[in-house]
Amino acid sequence: MSGRREFKVVGRSEPKIDALGMAAGRAAYTDDIELPGMLHAKFLWSPHAHARIVRIDASKARALPGVACVLTHEDVPRNIHTTAGQGYPEPSPYDTRMLDAKVRYVGDRVAAVAAETRAIAEQAVRLIEVEYEVLPAVLDLGEAMRPGAPVIHDEPDCKAVIPVPYEPQRNLAGHVDMQIGDPERAFAAAPVQVEVTCETHYGQHTPIEPHVTICWLDADNRLVIRTSTQVPFHVRRIVAQSCGIPVRRIRVIKPRIGGGFGAKQEVLEDLVAMLALRTGRPVKHEYTRPEEFVSSRTRHPARGRVRLGLAQDGSPQAIDLEVLVNTGAYGSHALTVACNCGSKTLPLYPCPNVGFRADSVYTNLPVGGAYRGYGATQAAFPMEVAMDVAAEKLGMDPVELRRKIHIREGQGSAVFRALGEGKSGVEQKIGSCKLDECLTRGAEAIGWKEKRGRDRHIDKRLKRGVGMCALMQGSSIPEIDMGAASLKLNDDGSFNLLVGATDLGTGSDTVLAQIAAETLDVPLDHVIVYSSDTDLTPFDVGAYASSTTYLSGEAVRKAAAIVREQILAVAAGMLGLPPGDAAKLRTADRAVHAPDGRSVTYAQVALHALYDADQHQIGTIASHITHASPPPFAAHFAEVEVDTETGFCRVVKYVAAVDCGTAINPKLAEGQTEGAVVNGIGYALTEELLFDQHGRCRNPNFGHYKILSTRDLPELVTILVPSYEPTGPYGAKSVSEISINGPLPAISNAIYDAVGVRLFRSPFTPERILRALKESGRT
Amino acid sequence: MRLELTINGVPRVFEVAPEALLIDVLREQAGCRSVKRGCEAGDCGACTVLVDGRPLASCLLLAGQVAGRSITTVEGLGTPERPHPLMTALVEAGAVQCGFCIPGVILSAKALLDENPNPTAADVRQALDGHLCRCTGYVKQIEAVLNAAARLRAGKEGAR
Ligand code: FES
Ligand code: FES
Numbered sequence: 048m049s050g051r052r053e054f055k056v057v058g059r060s061e062p063k064i065d066a067l068g069m070a071a072g073r074a075a076y077t078d079d080i081e082l083p084g085m086l087h088a089k090f091l092w093s094p095h096a097h098a099r100i101v102r103i104d105a106s107k108a109r110a111l112p113g114v115a116c117v118l119t120h121e122d123v124p125r126n127i128h129t130t131a132g133q134g135y136p137e138p139s140p141y142d143t144r145m146l147d148a149k150v151r152y153v154g155d156r157v158a159a160v161a162a163e164t165r166a167i168a169e170q171a172v173r174l175i176e177v178e179y180e181v182l183p184a185v186l187d188l189g190e191a192m193r194p195g196a197p198v199i200h201d202e203p204d205c206k207a208v209i210p211v212p213y214e215p216q217r218n219l220a221g222h223v224d225m226q227i228g229d230p231e232r233a234f235a236a237a238p239v240q241v242e243v244t245c246e247t248h249y250g251q252h253t254p255i256e257p258h259v260t261i262c263w264l265d266a267d268n269r270l271v272i273r274t275s276t277q278v279p280f281h282v283r284r285i286v287a288q289s290c291g292i293p294v295r296r297i298r299v300i301k302p303r304i305g306g307g308f309g310a311k312q313e314v315l316e317d318l319v320a321m322l323a324l325r326t327g328r329p330v331k332h333e334y335t336r337p338e339e340f341v342s343s344r345t346r347h348p349a350r351g352r353v354r355l356g357l358a359q360d361g362s363p364q365a366i367d368l369e370v371l372v373n374t375g376a377y378g379s380h381a382l383t384v385a386c387n388c389g390s391k392t393l394p395l396y397p398c399p400n401v402g403f404r405a406d407s408v409y410t411n412l413p414v415g416g417a418y419r420g421y422g423a424t425q426a427a428f429p430m431e432v433a434m435d436v437a438a439e440k441l442g443m444d445p446v447e448l449r450r451k452i453h454i455r456e457g458q459g460s461a462v463f464r465a466l467g468e469g470k471s472g473v474e475q476k477i478g479s480c481k482l483d484e485c486l487t488r489g490a491e492a493i494g495w496k497e498k499r500g501r502d503r504h505i506d507k508r509l510k511r512g513v514g515m516c517a518l519m520q521g522s523s524i525p526e527i528d529m530g531a532a533s534l535k536l537n538d539d540g541s542f543n544l545l546v547g548a549t550d551l552g553t554g555s556d557t558v559l560a561q562i563a564a565e566t567l568d569v570p571l572d573h574v575i576v577y578s579s580d581t582d583l584t585p586f587d588v589g590a591y592a593s594s595t596t597y598l599s600g601e602a603v604r605k606a607a608a609i610v611r612e613q614i615l616a617v618a619a620g621m622l623g624l625p626p627g628d629a630a631k632l633r634t635a636d637r638a639v640h641a642p643d644g645r646s647v648t649y650a651q652v653a654l655h656a657l658y659d660a661d662q663h664q665i666g667t668i669a670s671h672i673t674h675a676s677p678p679p680f681a682a683h684f685a686e687v688e689v690d691t692e693t694g695f696c697r698v699v700k701y702v703a704a705v706d707c708g709t710a711i712n713p714k715l716a717e718g719q720t721e722g723a724v725v726n727g728i729g730y731a732l733t734e735e736l737l738f739d740q741h742g743r744c745r746n747p748n749f750g751h752y753k754i755l756s757t758r759d760l761p762e763l764v765t766i767l768v769p770s771y772e773p774t775g776p777y778g779a780k781s782v783s784e785i786s787i788n789g790p791l792p793a794i795s796n797a798i799y800d801a802v803g804v805r806l807f808r809s810p811f812t813p814e815r816i817l818r819a820l821k822e823s824g825r826t
Numbered sequence: 827m828r829l830e831l832t833i834n835g836v837p838r839v840f841e842v843a844p845e846a847l848l849i850d851v852l853r854e855q856a857g858c859r860s861v862k863r864g865c866e867a868g869d870c871g872a873c874t875v876l877v878d879g880r881p882l883a884s885c886l887l888l889a890g891q892v893a894g895r896s897i898t899t900v901e902g903l904g905t906p907e908r909p910h911p912l913m914t915a916l917v918e919a920g921a922v923q924c925g926f927c928i929p930g931v932i933l934s935a936k937a938l939l940d941e942n943p944n945p946t947a948a949d950v951r952q953a954l955d956g957h958l959c960r961c962t963g964y965v966k967q968i969e970a971v972l973n974a975a976a977r978l979r980a981g982k983e984g985a986r
Pocket of ligand 1: 836862863864866867868869870871872874875883884886901
């Protein structure tokens with residue numbers, strides 16, 4: 048395959064370039080600076096799920112000594128926008144204002160205070176008097192579209208900004224459907240039929256660093272926003288829109304970020320920015336943990352129904368997927384999460400007849416946002432449980448069923464063309480797929496043959512079982528997302544690499560530096576990375592949709608290839624070769640080598656270009672947009688132990704075999720997989736935001752929202768199965784999201800293998816498992 | 827009130843409010859930005875410091891409660907030029923992703939290794955329990971602490 052060769056820097060587990068500074072505790076994160084005269088901001092949150100603000104009086108708060116500014120909906124611009132940090136024009140509806148006269152969930156913004164200390168700000172918030180007219184609320188996903196349901200967005204100016212269905216009067220925030228062939232006719236003819244409905248729950252990303260933002264006005268009266276974001280360029284655009292100031296007046300800086308997982312793809316900075324604009328002073332706002340749980344963003348809960356019509360040999364004749372998504376009080380990612388339910392699951396099993404419909408509906412509950420794997424997490428659950436049911440009906444091994452019917456290299460899928468993000472998608476053929484090998488190696492690692500279908504009592508109470516699933520994701524949003532990189536040569540032969548791409552702890556700065564170093568034939572420490580500063584770095588959509596390695600990585604490779612050509616051209620002159628002979632030169636070890644054995648170092652080339660002759664800066668800027676979104680593939684295997692008396696389910700062992708193309712940095716790719724799996728297991732077993740009958744979150748803290756810790760860890764095996772993606776930089780595709788989607792179906796299928804009951808509702812808590820056992824008469 | 831603390835071996839004096847939390851004094855007054863705020867409820871471990879060698883959540887302590895005691899943060903263990911073996915091991919194992927949990931992890935691991943230079947994987951899991959990390963899935967963190975322990979033991983034997 049073209050481009051494939053022995054790599055020097057790519058494919059090696061280089062230590063993350065920023066890790067040592069972090070480990071040594073260097074001040075690197077948003078909140079690690081202190082500005083003179085900095086004010087502390089606190090927000091007042093709605094106590095009601097749905098209410099109109101009839102009267103709001105901040106005079107007592109304003110009178111409190113030490114308070115610099117109080118903002119209510121009466122004091123701020125009412126520019127409608129979306130908080131979804133997506134490309135322009137956004138596929139999410141415009142339904143949000145900085146502050147509004149109506150509140151739509153418990154935890155919605157009501158007012159903001161900036162004061163000399165956090166304590167004064169907190170006290171001032173309590174002094175704000177608000178009179179609410181409480182409205183009936185929609186607290187159940189199934190109720191949202193009932194005729195006569197309370198209308199959550201009854202304001203006249205909310206709208207979709209791209210031509211997609213949007214009917215706020217019915218609480219419909221997003222809708223997508225597609226059909227290929229004639230599914231109903233095919234179902235009627237299919238000898239084997241399966242129907243499975245699964246329901247997922249509210250979860251939260253819980254980055255260990257909550258959202259934090261510091262805003263100030265610089266010497267030129269420009270607004271600087273230092274913030275924990277995954278999307279600095281979208282923050283600049285959307286804050287400008289919400290505050291009603293020009294984009295050119297804003298600079299967004301993303302320092303080190305303490306994790307994001309999609310939560311920080313939301314643009315929540317506008318209110319802090321407004322406090323800084325109004326006071327002229329630096330203002331800091333940091334979410335508390337309870338605020339992070341409720342008032343930042345969550346995972347959209349969903350109910351998904353899968354129908355399969357299969358031939359006796361297992362080949363799919365018809366697949367139908369219907370999803371109802373709860374987007375909460377605002378439509379952030381409402382449409383795209385629905386689209387992804389189909390586009391990230393249906394192409395995995397090619398089928399001539401496919402139906403897909405998804406609605407995203409408003410409720411008076413916390414707002415859904417981007418969360419690692421979104422759409423795929425919600426839909427892979429019913430799809431892969433349905434495959435397990437189908438395998439049983441067919442009398443086939445679930446591994447062999449997937450092996451037989453999954454998409455292969457060279458195959459396309461009509462779904463790719465039919466489903467994009469708010470518009471039709473992009474046709475593509477699979478350029479790399481080693482799912483077959485993932486299935487084989489994963490099965491081997493878990494001991495599938497020995498364990499599956501066996502009655503494995505550990506003792507009277509404890510039973511073990513194994514389950515599995517197959518997965519696909521994408522790599523960037525084709526023909527929408529763009530990433531750019533600029534690169535210049537310094538006089539010591541090192542390079543500055545400037546990227547808009549956003550490292551939120553994933554290691555993308557390191558991966559991008561490795562791609563540049565590989566292309567330029569230099570060691571990794573000769574590439575100095577600076578990322579995500581809207582004044583200094585070129586544009587990038589940001590860290591989402593599994594795009595950075597594949598999309599921004601190719602922009603970096605392009606820029607490096609151009610700079611290498613420039614170096615060769617200067618070197619040719621220095622070596623007295625005609626310019627046409629530059630192609631005969633070779634680069635290695637920070638130097639250019641002529642066929643006759645002479646060479647010049649990059650440092651000499653740089654000094655020559657900077658000081659000697661035909662003086663110029665060697666450097667360039669390159670952009671990349673993709674015409675494909677090559678899926679990574681994975682096979683996940685879970686072994687569980689179920690206590691039939693308590694219903695407690697423990698994951699004993701978990702195997703994730705992943706085809707992510709070339710792993711540019713294998714250790715970082717493994718780390719992405721391990722982190723995603725553990726997050727997914729937590730979501731499957733213990734993590735759930737609970738609400739009372741008024742829509743109040745009952746457990747917004749780590750004490751009652753249990754994410755896994757070291758002692759809960761199963762034996763975890765990660766297998767990177769190499770493939771070579773022809774359209775990606777050095778054969779790479781994405782890795783970060785795919786593995787969060789496996790635990791729900793793999794564990795549900797494993798529980799079935801262990802105790803013979805199916806869990807269709809997440810999380811699989813002891814109560815739910817026990818109830819399922821009781822209902823089936825198995826205890 | 828006047829508060830004396832020894833921070834990373836240096837005796838220091840601060841003027842603090844009686845209700846001041848140790849985490850705030852360390853971050854804002856002592857300049858120890860490695861002490862991270864993840865929950866302010868004792869649940870996440872990001873704010874862990876060593877108080878006379880014992881790992882404690884600084885968000886749960888009034889500064890006054892530890893008056894006169896010796897506080898260690900990662901700034902006191904090493905620098906990028908002269909990193910502590912735990913730092914090196916975590917970096918090399920790929921156990922640092924966003925890094926926000928890492929200072930706390932290092933301090934609890936140090937307390938473990940000071941007491942038990944030859945821990946099992948189960949000991950490490952126990953010591954790191956309560957240090958919530960959303961990025962890594964812990965696998966490489968546990969591996970790194972075991973590597974560092976081996977390295978520290980080898981170093982001690984070499985010195986003998
Ligand atoms: S901030 Fe202290 S334990 Fe979380
Ligand atoms: S590395 Fe991000 S929380 Fe641990």
